[in-house]
Amino acid sequence: MNNFSFHSPTRIVFGKGALDQMKKYIGPLGKKVLLVYGKGSIKKNGVYDKICSQLSNHEIWELSDVMPNPRVDKVKEGADLCREHGIDVIVAAGGGSVFDCSKAIAAACFYDGDPWDLVVGKAKVSQALPIACVVTMSATGSEMNDTAVISNWDLHQKIGLHDDHICPTVSFLDPENLFTVPFSQMAAGIADILSHLFEQYFTDVEDAYVQDGLAVGCMKACIHYGPIVLKDPSNYEACSNLMWAAPMALNGLLKTGYSMGWSCHPMEHVLSAYYDVTHGVGLAILTPRWMRYILDESTISRFKKYGVEVWGIDANLDDFEIARKAIQKTEEFLFETLQLPRSLSQLGILEESLPEMAKSCVETKGGSVQGYKTLYEKDVLAIYKACL
Amino acid sequence: MNNFSFHSPTRIVFGKGALDQMKKYIGPLGKKVLLVYGKGSIKKNGVYDKICSQLSNHEIWELSDVMPNPRVDKVKEGADLCREHGIDVIVAAGGGSVFDCSKAIAAACFYDGDPWDLVVGKAKVSQALPIACVVTMSATGSEMNDTAVISNWDLHQKIGLHDDHICPTVSFLDPENLFTVPFSQMAAGIADILSHLFEQYFTDVEDAYVQDGLAVGCMKACIHYGPIVLKDPSNYEACSNLMWAAPMALNGLLKTGYSMGWSCHPMEHVLSAYYDVTHGVGLAILTPRWMRYILDESTISRFKKYGVEVWGIDANLDDFEIARKAIQKTEEFLFETLQLPRSLSQLGILEESLPEMAKSCVETKGGSVQGYKTLYEKDVLAIYKACL
Numbered sequence: 001m002n003n004f005s006f007h008s009p010t011r012i013v014f015g016k017g018a019l020d021q022m023k024k025y026i027g028p029l030g031k032k033v034l035l036v037y038g039k040g041s042i043k044k045n046g047v048y049d050k051i052c053s054q055l056s057n058h059e060i061w062e063l064s065d066v067m068p069n070p071r072v073d074k075v076k077e078g079a080d081l082c083r084e085h086g087i088d089v090i091v092a093a094g095g096g097s098v099f100d101c102s103k104a105i106a107a108a109c110f111y112d113g114d115p116w117d118l119v120v121g122k123a124k125v126s127q128a129l130p131i132a133c134v135v136t137m138s139a140t141g142s143e144m145n146d147t148a149v150i151s152n153w154d155l156h157q158k159i160g161l162h163d164d165h166i167c168p169t170v171s172f173l174d175p176e177n178l179f180t181v182p183f184s185q186m187a188a189g190i191a192d193i194l195s196h197l198f199e200q201y202f203t204d205v206e207d208a209y210v211q212d213g214l215a216v217g218c219m220k221a222c223i224h225y226g227p228i229v230l231k232d233p234s235n236y237e238a239c240s241n242l243m244w245a246a247p248m249a250l251n252g253l254l255k256t257g258y259s260m261g262w263s264c265h266p267m268e269h270v271l272s273a274y275y276d277v278t279h280g281v282g283l284a285i286l287t288p289r290w291m292r293y294i295l296d297e298s299t300i301s302r303f304k305k306y307g308v309e310v311w312g313i314d315a316n317l318d319d320f321e322i323a324r325k326a327i328q329k330t331e332e333f334l335f336e337t338l339q340l341p342r343s344l345s346q347l348g349i350l351e352e353s354l355p356e357m358a359k360s361c362v363e364t365k366g367g368s369v370q371g372y373k374t375l376y377e378k379d380v381l382a383i384y385k386a387c388l
Numbered sequence: 389m390n391n392f393s394f395h396s397p398t399r400i401v402f403g404k405g406a407l408d409q410m411k412k413y414i415g416p417l418g419k420k421v422l423l424v425y426g427k428g429s430i431k432k433n434g435v436y437d438k439i440c441s442q443l444s445n446h447e448i449w450e451l452s453d454v455m456p457n458p459r460v461d462k463v464k465e466g467a468d469l470c471r472e473h474g475i476d477v478i479v480a481a482g483g484g485s486v487f488d489c490s491k492a493i494a495a496a497c498f499y500d501g502d503p504w505d506l507v508v509g510k511a512k513v514s515q516a517l518p519i520a521c522v523v524t525m526s527a528t529g530s531e532m533n534d535t536a537v538i539s540n541w542d543l544h545q546k547i548g549l550h551d552d553h554i555c556p557t558v559s560f561l562d563p564e565n566l567f568t569v570p571f572s573q574m575a576a577g578i579a580d581i582l583s584h585l586f587e588q589y590f591t592d593v594e595d596a597y598v599q600d601g602l603a604v605g606c607m608k609a610c611i612h613y614g615p616i617v618l619k620d621p622s623n624y625e626a627c628s629n630l631m632w633a634a635p636m637a638l639n640g641l642l643k644t645g646y647s648m649g650w651s652c653h654p655m656e657h658v659l660s661a662y663y664d665v666t667h668g669v670g671l672a673i674l675t676p677r678w679m680r681y682i683l684d685e686s687t688i689s690r691f692k693k694y695g696v697e698v699w700g701i702d703a704n705l706d707d708f709e710i711a712r713k714a715i716q717k718t719e720e721f722l723f724e725t726l727q728l729p730r731s732l733s734q735l736g737i738l739e740e741s742l743p744e745m746a747k748s749c750v751e752t753k754g755g756s757v758q759g760y761k762t763l764y765e766k767d768v769l770a771i772y773k774a775c776l
Contacts, residue, residue, distance in 0.1 A: 001403075001563075001625065001628040001629065001632070002403065003402060003403025003404060003405070003406070004400075004402050004403060005399065005400065005401050005402070006399070006400040006402070007397075007398075007399040007400070008396065009395075009396075009397040010395075011393065011394070011395040012392075012393065012394040012395070012644075013393050014391060014392050014393070014394070014644065014645070015389075015390065015391025015392060016391060017391070018391070175389075207625045207628075207629065208629070209605050209606075209608050209609035209612060209613070209629050209633070210602070210605045210606050210609050210629065210632050210633050210636050211605070212605055213601050213602055213603070213604050213605010213606060213608060213609075214598070214601055214602045214605055215601070216601050216604075216605070217597050217598045217599070217600055217601010217602055217604070217605070218597075218598050218601060220597050220601060221597035221598050221601075224597060225597070237389065237595045240389040240595075240645070241389065241595065241596070241597050241598065244389070244598050244644070244645065245597070245598050248598050253641075256400075256402065256632070257402070257628070257632065
């Protein structure tokens, strides 16, 4: 097991009626609130009203219309608002995009320069406003980690800012708030959770029993409850499992001791930065092709374990047969059960743009993608082509 | 899944050379240190010297001879020291007993009355000194949770104090520090970790996939690496797995969403309070007898899952056959592989003392033990008798 450091200070308030505890936990964080949200679905599903009622003793400013793949311009707008009104605490209601945007705002309001400097590491985060998240969409786990992924449309870049200061102070997870998430968004969210699990589980550290158990438990939660929630969106049991699997997949616990390296995420970030595709959709398309591309003698034992423990494939079969069956089951789950688009062409991505994107992908990562297997420009391009 | 709240703010620094980072993390916590430890094994294995060298810029006072099942008298002694010298931070080096004692001291030094008031809840913890733990023995997971179990010899009581304020600020886990733990202590520690896992895993909430995965991963870590570390105490892989399984079994994560109730622990606490037995040894003796006692139609599905997923028993067998095999394997693991004592008589516990202990056990818990199955005085007595 590798050396690691783990710190996840976010308080989680989970379950039916979790929002009823907002007053108790947000009260001590300050009077002036910036409420950040997306396109306004929280006004339809009652979450907006609940928040306002819980925060009736606070002064509230609003920043709405945070879009998927949140942009640095929006971060700047939010940071300016915070400074102008002396905001004490940010309340972020939505999913990963709203949380990431809010976390970047929380840090940017203490930095006078361009917020993009913080994202690319030109400047260091010195402090941040406290953040409270109200989860209405489960996918990125941003409600329980130190990461904010921000896009810069001018530069075609989508980069993660990681800093202890931007861990949310408290997050409220009521599974009933997932009941109204549209099918396609829920499906993309499940693909995103699974991708986080794969990116960490596929590692050359094979002696991490605790982490393996947690990863397998989270994968089984997605695979078992994915089809249930898509058929029956108000299934509390399914929503609660997915809602807890999302942050557990990416709060830093899983990567403890693993040799962690992202593979599909850097490849997807380029797709999003060029074509603004939905993150989970891009990941779903890439994942099985990446799995096939890296399957060889050096990776087979991990794929075998995956096939046997996650998909229940007979351990007595030939190792490569197990691995191929497991990848096929992964593919069927993503494209048939979750009904996600299965190709880049379906998203309108043109073959001629692949070389530039492959180049951009490895350039952002310093020349190669250091994942489970190192991927160079030609590898990324080959995987993109297999996705067409 | 049940509603829950989860908060585990302790920073974990894990791996070879973890203690080299003490200066960095303890420096900002203050100048005046109370160093708490046990019988002095840390002076033989080099841990004491490493701590002193890392804290060379601090003023250090010492409280040694903290014994297993730490007593409230020792807590009082430590709290007096802290007040007298204006201690800023407690550095606790050892295992669960040292950590629990230190955590109670950290809280007691802000309370003028008898520290026992805090343990029994007569007074509330208002604040606590920051605590840094250096783990040299893995078992209770106290290095990553909000609990301190304290004994009162006069009252024959052993009770857990739970409070957010006493979560350690930082804990240093170097698996190499387990290399010199004696066989019998390591075995008792593994039994303790397993017991924590069983107490939570055996629950009537059967839809918690994430938690189940984590529990099974931790159990497998103990079962796979237990015999390895007992044969080869310097096996880094084994020590790192056990060292990480211990806090993950009891940092609050596993009980999230489960219907949590302790069964074997309250029964063991009475044994310790009357006979000062080693906690893990008492738990090992009780566990398989408790399992057999509660096995029936209402608990069978959980025992079946345990047998199939943890012990790899053929899922096609009769459910009760799977359950009985699983309990037998548990027993063999505890008494043969770990070579722990298998009966209360072996510990010198007399049959005539059982009724009084059974009575004391349920009285401390308000009339019954509210575990996986509720246990009344007659049930506790029957389980004690089965352990003779």
